[in-house]
Amino acid sequence: MCARVYSILCLAALMAATPALLPAQRHHRDDDADVSSRIDTTVALSSGGVVELSLISGEVKVTSWNRDQVRIHATSDGGLLQFDASGSRVSLSVRSDHGDMGDTEYEVTIPAGARLSTHSVSADITTDGGSDVEARSVSGDVTISNVTGRATIESVSGTLKATHVGRGLRANTVSGDLTGNDVTGDIDAQSTSGEIVLGATKSSFVRTQTVSGDTRFGGTVDRAGRYEFHSHSGDIVLAVPSTGVTFDVNTFSGDVQSDYPMTLQPGSEVGQKHMEFSINGGGARVTAETFSGDITVERPGHSSHED
Amino acid sequence: MLTATMDVVATIPSEEPPSDVARAAAGDRQAFERVYRANMQRVFSICVRMSGDRARAEELTQDVFVRAWEKLPLFRGESAFSTWLHRLAVNVVLNDRKTQGRERSRAAAGDDDEDTEESYGASAPPSHADRMDLEAAIALLPPGARRVFVLHDVEGYRHEEIAEMLGVTSGGSKAQLHRARLLLREALNR
Amino acid sequence: MIDQLFTCDQFDAALSDYLESTLDPAARAALESHAVRCDRCRALLADVSAITTSAAALPELEPSRDLWPGIVDRIAAPVVTLPVAGRRAADRSFVRPWYLEPAPLAAAAALLIAATVSVTLLATRTSPSGPSTVASTGASTPDTQSVDSLPAIPAPAPRVKNVGSKPNVVPVQQIYASEIAELDSIVRDRRSQLDTGTVAVIEKNLRIIDQAIAQSRAALARDPNSGFLHNQLNNALNQKIALLRTVALLPART
Numbered sequence: 001m002c003a004r005v006y007s008i009l010c011l012a013a014l015m016a017a018t019p020a021l022l023p024a025q026r027h028h029r030d031d032d033a034d035v036s037s038r039i040d041t042t043v044a045l046s047s048g049g050v051v052e053l054s055l056i057s058g059e060v061k062v063t064s065w066n067r068d069q070v071r072i073h074a075t076s077d078g079g080l081l082q083f084d085a086s087g088s089r090v091s092l093s094v095r096s097d098h099g100d101m102g103d104t105e106y107e108v109t110i111p112a113g114a115r116l117s118t119h120s121v122s123a124d125i126t127t128d129g130g131s132d133v134e135a136r137s138v139s140g141d142v143t144i145s146n147v148t149g150r151a152t153i154e155s156v157s158g159t160l161k162a163t164h165v166g167r168g169l170r171a172n173t174v175s176g177d178l179t180g181n182d183v184t185g186d187i188d189a190q191s192t193s194g195e196i197v198l199g200a201t202k203s204s205f206v207r208t209q210t211v212s213g214d215t216r217f218g219g220t221v222d223r224a225g226r227y228e229f230h231s232h233s234g235d236i237v238l239a240v241p242s243t244g245v246t247f248d249v250n251t252f253s254g255d256v257q258s259d260y261p262m263t264l265q266p267g268s269e270v271g272q273k274h275m276e277f278s279i280n281g282g283g284a285r286v287t288a289e290t291f292s293g294d295i296t297v298e299r300p301g302h303s304s305h306e307d
Numbered sequence: 308m309l310t311a312t313m314d315v316v317a318t319i320p321s322e323e324p325p326s327d328v329a330r331a332a333a334g335d336r337q338a339f340e341r342v343y344r345a346n347m348q349r350v351f352s353i354c355v356r357m358s359g360d361r362a363r364a365e366e367l368t369q370d371v372f373v374r375a376w377e378k379l380p381l382f383r384g385e386s387a388f389s390t391w392l393h394r395l396a397v398n399v400v401l402n403d404r405k406t407q408g409r410e411r412s413r414a415a416a417g418d419d420d421e422d423t424e425e426s427y428g429a430s431a432p433p434s435h436a437d438r439m440d441l442e443a444a445i446a447l448l449p450p451g452a453r454r455v456f457v458l459h460d461v462e463g464y465r466h467e468e469i470a471e472m473l474g475v476t477s478g479g480s481k482a483q484l485h486r487a488r489l490l491l492r493e494a495l496n497r
Numbered sequence: 498m499i500d501q502l503f504t505c506d507q508f509d510a511a512l513s514d515y516l517e518s519t520l521d522p523a524a525r526a527a528l529e530s531h532a533v534r535c536d537r538c539r540a541l542l543a544d545v546s547a548i549t550t551s552a553a554a555l556p557e558l559e560p561s562r563d564l565w566p567g568i569v570d571r572i573a574a575p576v577v578t579l580p581v582a583g584r585r586a587a588d589r590s591f592v593r594p595w596y597l598e599p600a601p602l603a604a605a606a607a608l609l610i611a612a613t614v615s616v617t618l619l620a621t622r623t624s625p626s627g628p629s630t631v632a633s634t635g636a637s638t639p640d641t642q643s644v645d646s647l648p649a650i651p652a653p654a655p656r657v658k659n660v661g662s663k664p665n666v667v668p669v670q671q672i673y674a675s676e677i678a679e680l681d682s683i684v685r686d687r688r689s690q691l692d693t694g695t696v697a698v699i700e701k702n703l704r705i706i707d708q709a710i711a712q713s714r715a716a717l718a719r720d721p722n723s724g725f726l727h728n729q730l731n732n733a734l735n736q737k738i739a740l741l742r743t744v745a746l747l748p749a750r751t
Contacts, residue, residue: 172739174743193701232713365560461553463553496544
């Protein structure tokens with residue numbers, strides 16, 4: 001699938017729509033020589049507007065400010081930058097007609113309340129701010145912070161990091177590691193072989209799923225909340241309080257360790273059959289299930305692991 | 308991947324003919340077993356010495372060959388197969404989380420000191436003889452020094468290659484090597 | 498020729514290079530003549546030389562057991578081929594901007610989840626034992642056209658409600674199996690559009706998931722009434738579909 005090609009608006013249209021616009025400087029030649037292009041501009045964006053950035057390789061850095069404007073500084077080694085701006089949407093992408101377009105760099109400042117959508121193939125994505133933020137990459141690392149709304153982050157092999165998210169996190173990786181810190185709102189995190197580490201979360205719904213990646217959770221537990229951790233062969237470590245929590249721990253062949261006394265459920269046997277443990281403390285429901293991964297339930301603050 | 312059925316070779320040659328690698332890349336599992344038998348000890352030795360843990364090294368060796376099986380179609384013969392395989396082994400060991408975890412907790416317990424030229428001190432186990440053998444001494448080296456020592460003095464990689472593999476500078480590799488040799492000398496001379 | 502007199506500190510600094518024969522002749526001579534005169538450095542040189550020589554001569558080690566069975570289990574899952582109802586022609590006019598949330602695909606994914614559960618049950622019943630049996634969906638020839646749009650997903654057929662019921666498996670299975678084949682072939686088509694590192698990661702992780710599926714199936718075969726194991730298997734199947742879907746939606750590198 002090719003990156004979507006945005007139409008290039010003429011300068012006049014831009015000027016008409018956005019009084020605060022500084023002229024866009026875009027240099028390109030249509031011959032076979034190396035094309036390099038560059039955009040340095042600021043455009044207005046209405047509140048709640050959306051900023052869409054896409055590129056293949058290079059780097060994306062997004063920050064935010066209190067103005068209703070988007071400031072763009074973009075360069076591309078060999079690609080043609082495509083910039084499209086209306087009052088409620090700003091789009092930036094890059095294309096090349098002759099194959100390798102080299103690295104592209106975006107430095108973009110968005111209004112604090114804008115929505116952001118960023119996609120790359122191998123470029124690392126770093127964002128700070130935004131209301132709803134979506135960042136997807138194939139092999140690049142994705143690092144987002146200070147999202148006031150919902151965050152959606154994805155990478156196949158890059159590392160995912162989300163810090164300070166206000167209304168929920170959805171994260172998906174194949175082999176990269178995922179770290180979520182200070183996330184408020186529902187959390188849904190999936191990985192195949194990457195590690196998932198969630199700390200300082202304030203959520204009443206958490207669901208993680210991995211195949212072989214390890215999971216570590218250490219967040220607050222809401223008495224009305226539901227927390228589910230699934231893995232096939234990855235280990236699961238939960239640092240949660242025991243009061244106000246009902247645990248359900250299930251594994252086929254993994255080991256179970258717990259700081260809290262757990263009752264082995266009738267009908268389950270240690271050994272080849274699966275083991276089911278529970279503590280009934282009322283309140284929140286915490287479920288951990290693996291096929292062969294080990295499950296550890298520990299008191300918050302008792303850390304047997306680094307970091 | 309094709310799954311060709313081949314007759315099992317009655318004797319396992321000490322060095323596999325180049326065509327076994329090609330056959331294995333095409334999906335021939337028996338050919339891959341011959342490749343495995345011919346290379347296993349060397350891979351296992353790298354894993355043991357770089358990780359400092361024999362039990363873990365057995366699992367790592369399996370990981371190496373499973374990964375080799377998966378990546379074999381991508382091997383284009385730019386280097387000797389054994390070189391490719393050993394690099395893969397080094398990567399698997401370096402990326403192994405469990406080994407790293409143990410090394411971190413060993414470090415936290417004070418057995419490892421990256422900053423000063425420490426001697427083994429209390430971390431040296433009581434030896435069967437009054438002298439430790441080289442193998443045991445290598446296992447007790449701090450991780451960074453051990454890896455460089457194994458790669459350079461045992462496996463014969465150059466500092467530039469080691470630097471690239473470990474993500475350090477050539478100078479850093481040389482410094483670690485020197486440190487490793489001095490620590491080993493001290494351990495062996497006790 | 499420069500006459501260098503080495504101090505012990507300089508000796509230490511030059512020792513590694515000396516052992517690798519990368520010192521220039523003058524420095525080498527200076528180092529050696531220092532060693533002749535200095536007991537401490539001579540002993541150091543002798544000991545370190547001995548260590549490097551011994552290290553290079555260390556024998557190959559043997560593991561405590563044969564590691565091959567563990568390896569072959571992970572690489573050699575016998576493949577059970579499920580019937581495929583023939584490839585449906587993909588609707589190439591369906592173009593979806595790749596960054597929008599694929600809502601219809603989510604429904605299709607749910608469909609596939611239900612589908613693969615019933616497929617699983619059938620496969621489990623018909624192939625009793627064997628710890629590493631992986632159901633595959635028949636090798637349909639990959640479409641050689643470049644895929645820059647997604648095939649249309651049909652409206653969801655009636656969903657299989659729960660695992661314990663006996664759905665009308667045969668016709669449902671054929672439709673669902675071809676859906677999986679469709680996703681599989683999309684993934685094959687995408688390979689050339691993705692960098693080799695990513696392809697390697699995807700293939701490795703597909704194998705990790707297949708292994709999880711195989712292990713769950715094997716356990717389920719021995720304990721078919723375990724709701725827990727059914728859940729485990731479903732989770733693994735979900736993960737496979739999710740991964741295939743992710744790959745299908747990845748942007749190309751050019």
